[in-house]
Amino acid sequence: MRLVKCILLISTCLLAAPSDLVAETGGIPEKIDLFIWAGQSNAQGWEGDADSYPSDPASLDSQIRLNYTFIKSTRSNGWIEMQPQEGRFESGHFGPEVTFGRKLVEAGHNPAIFKYTRGATSIYSDWLAPGEGGYYDAMVADLDIAIADLESQGYTVSIRGFVWIQGESDAETPAIARNNDHTVFTSMYGL
Numbered sequence: 001m002r003l004v005k006c007i008l009l010i011s012t013c014l015l016a017a018p019s020d021l022v023a024e025t026g027g028i029p030e031k032i033d034l035f036i037w038a039g040q041s042n043a044q045g046w047e048g049d050a051d052s053y054p055s056d057p058a059s060l061d062s063q064i065r066l067n068y069t070f071i072k073s074t075r076s077n078g079w080i081e082m083q084p085q086e087g088r089f090e091s092g093h094f095g096p097e098v099t100f101g102r103k104l105v106e107a108g109h110n111p112a113i114f115k116y117t118r119g120a121t122s123i124y125s126d127w128l129a130p131g132e133g134g135y136y137d138a139m140v141a142d143l144d145i146a147i148a149d150l151e152s153q154g155y156t157v158s159i160r161g162f163v164w165i166q167g168e169s170d171a172e173t174p175a176i177a178r179n180n181d182h183t184v185f186t187s188m189y190g191l
Contacts, residue, residue: 109160
């Protein structure tokens with residue numbers, strides 16, 4: 001069921017109309033379509049060795065902004081072009097945000113992906129609900145900074161989607177799993 005929810009969310013994001021990309025000032029698009037990408041190790045791309053980074057013959061990666069944080073590990077220095085990220089493997093790693101971002105460009109979006117992840121975490125004990133001092137609150141604080149950075153560059157930022165990829169850490173019992181579904185969706189609406 002969780003996979004179905006994730007697929008439906010991604011499908012909805014891809015079908016949503018892109019920002020008005022025709023209006024440009026000085027060659028810089030005025031509007032940015034911001035997608036928040038968060039969750040556990042699968043969201044991070046824990047197994048995505050950058051030695052296997054997918055080729056980009058259409059040079060789409062240069063059109064995708066990325067701001068990443070791997071909690072208690074590495075982070076980008078602000079917004080960068082889509083690329084392998086410093087981390088687990090010697091040459092870096094990457095996650096499903098690469099294909100996701102490329103599909104957004106192909107669909108006419110002007111995407112920026114704010115990626116905030118930590119493997120082996122629990123919504124129940126690590127991310128927590130808004131205002132409880134968990135990773136979710138830290139993510140929102142960093143998101144505010146990232147949006148302000150884009151706005152200081154002259155962009156208008158529109159949050160277009162929130163992709164959450166959660167693993168098995170919150171599936172120990174059916175009661176915990178049900179409670180955490182509620183927490184995730186409450187958190188999303190708290191943005």
